[in-house]
Amino acid sequence: MSATESTVHDPGTLxxxxxxxxxxxxxxxxxxxxxxxxxxxxxxxxxxxxxxxNVTRGRGIPDERLEEVAHHYRAFGGVSPINAQNRELQAALRAELDARGMDLPVLWGNRNWDPFLTDALREAHAAGHRRLLAVVTSAYSSYSGCRQYREDLAAALEETGLAGEVTIDKVRNYFDHPGFVTPFVEGVRDALLRTRAALPGIDLVRESHVLFVTHSIPTSTAVTSGPPDARLGPEGAYSAQHRAVADVVMASVGGVSDVGTGSAAAQLASVPWSLVYQSRSGAPSTPWLEPDINDAITELAGQGVKAVVIVPIGFVSDHMEVMWDLDEEALTTAREAGLHGERVPTPGVHPAFVTGLVDLVGERVARADGTAGTATGAVSRPALSPLGPWYDVCRPGCCANPRGPRPAVAGLAP
Structure with a gap:
């Protein structure tokens, strides 16, 4: 498959x-x-x-190399938007939980910056909380997106001396939950409509392309993403989950309101799409998932494509890698290639996303009568792709640490 060959869902590939x-x-x-x-x-x-x-701890990377990445942050005054976005999400989750009568405080801890996980666990313990349910701002299965968080939580419990007093579980990976997918469906719909308005007469099916983009990871890590007894193709669960979600989004976009009827709606759902990657790092000799989004855009321009829609499907908020790698670099590549470019928003605090995260909490939290913390008490685990709903508890060896096993919460040993 070329870098930008249209990906059409074949049920046999999942x-x-x-x-x-x-x-x-x-x-x-x-x-x-x-x-x-x-x-x-x-x-x-x-x-x-x-x-x-902190991000690169243990890798021996000198400061002069870190400065190559630091300029992305320095261009924005040294401020990543992610902490402000998490404050918004924390407040939105509290409001939604309160609206449902679920008396659960929402604490917040980070892997790499203040407030750190250790601070959050000390705060929880001081407030008398002993059983925590973690909601991670990562939707997919991979080492860095799931298991590493589980390892960091285990390490924080050890560092604080709370390993025997506080228990931490985690909601399931929510890559195909309606709350995560719906904002992207709406975003792709809106971006295609903007494209049609900006380029009157464009044939969206022949002259536009949707690029679903996520963070590249080493190929060796991708292969081991997901549990060993459910490897999902040559690139593991990580790529399979992204492809499955992209397929759902494109199949759904023609059915969203305000796109028109008949052939106009069908045209939106028929726009070709590809899964591409961004933010590759590390030694050039180490294979990472490809194609890079900038290479894909350049190739599309050579094929007569007039517009691209960039969908950051791997991310839950507009953090630095979205703002720099996509809004700065990828959209610049599109402009220089003579293409109209649109970037779809991430879920952020979209009402459907907030509601969906609280639904995931409700699946796991017991009400006073011992049933699930939902309106009916019944456990509903919605999923929009054939791959879901994903596991509540990670399987043994799931998303293995490339440097060897380490203790991790919310999973079956090892």
Whole structure:
């Protein structure tokens, strides 16, 4: 397949869900707080290098190489938007939980910057919370997007001395939950309509292309993403999940209101699409997932495409890698190639996303009567692709650490 060959969903390329290992839901449990877990980011110029040292801890990367990335942050005053976005999400989750009568405080801790996970766990313990349910701002299966957070939570429990007193579980990976997918469906619809308005007469099917983009990871890590007993193709669960979600988005976009009827709606759903990658780093000799979004845009321009819609489907908010790698670099590549470019928003605090995250909490939290914390008490686990709903508890060896096993919460050992 070329870098930009249209990807059309073939049911044979995804596994029959009945062949995947047991994914029965966990019974509701008496959690007493929600823990929002995220990556973190600097909030001033003086924070940038210390933050990047935290991100790359243990890799021996000198400061002069870190400065190559630091200029992305420095261009925005040294402030990543991710912490402000997490404050908004924390407040939105609290409001939605309150509206449902779910008496659960929402704490927040980061992997790489203040407030750190250790601070959040000490805060939880001081408030009397002993059983936490983590909501991670990463939707997919991969080492860096799932298991590393689970390892960091285990390490934070050890560092704070709370390993025997505080228990942490995690909501399931929500890549194909309606709350995560709906904002992208709406965003792609709106971007295609803007494209049609900006380029009157464009044939969207022949002259536009939707680029679903996510963070590239080493090929060796991609292969081991997901549980060993459910490898989903040559690039593991990570790529399979993204392709499945992109397929759902494109199949759904023609059915969203305000796109017109008949052939106009069908045209939106028929626009070709590809899965591409961004933010590659590391040694050039190490294979990473490809194609890079900028290479894909250049190739599309040579094929007569007039417009691209960029969909950051791998991310939940407009953090630095979205703002720099897509809004600065990818859209500049499109302009220089003579293409009209549109970038779709991430879910952020979209009402559907906030509602969906609280739905995920409701699946796992016990009400007073012992049933799930939903309006009916019934456990509903919606998923829009054949791959879901994903596991409530990670399988043994899921998304293996490339440097060897480490303790991790919310999973079956090892």
């Amino acid at each position: 596994p029959d869900p009945s062949t995947l290992p047991d994914r029965d839901p966990q019974p509701p449990a008496p959690y007493d707080a929600v823990l929002l877990v995220s990556f973190g980011g600097p909030e001033g110029q003086d924070d940038v290098l210390p933050f990047l040292r």
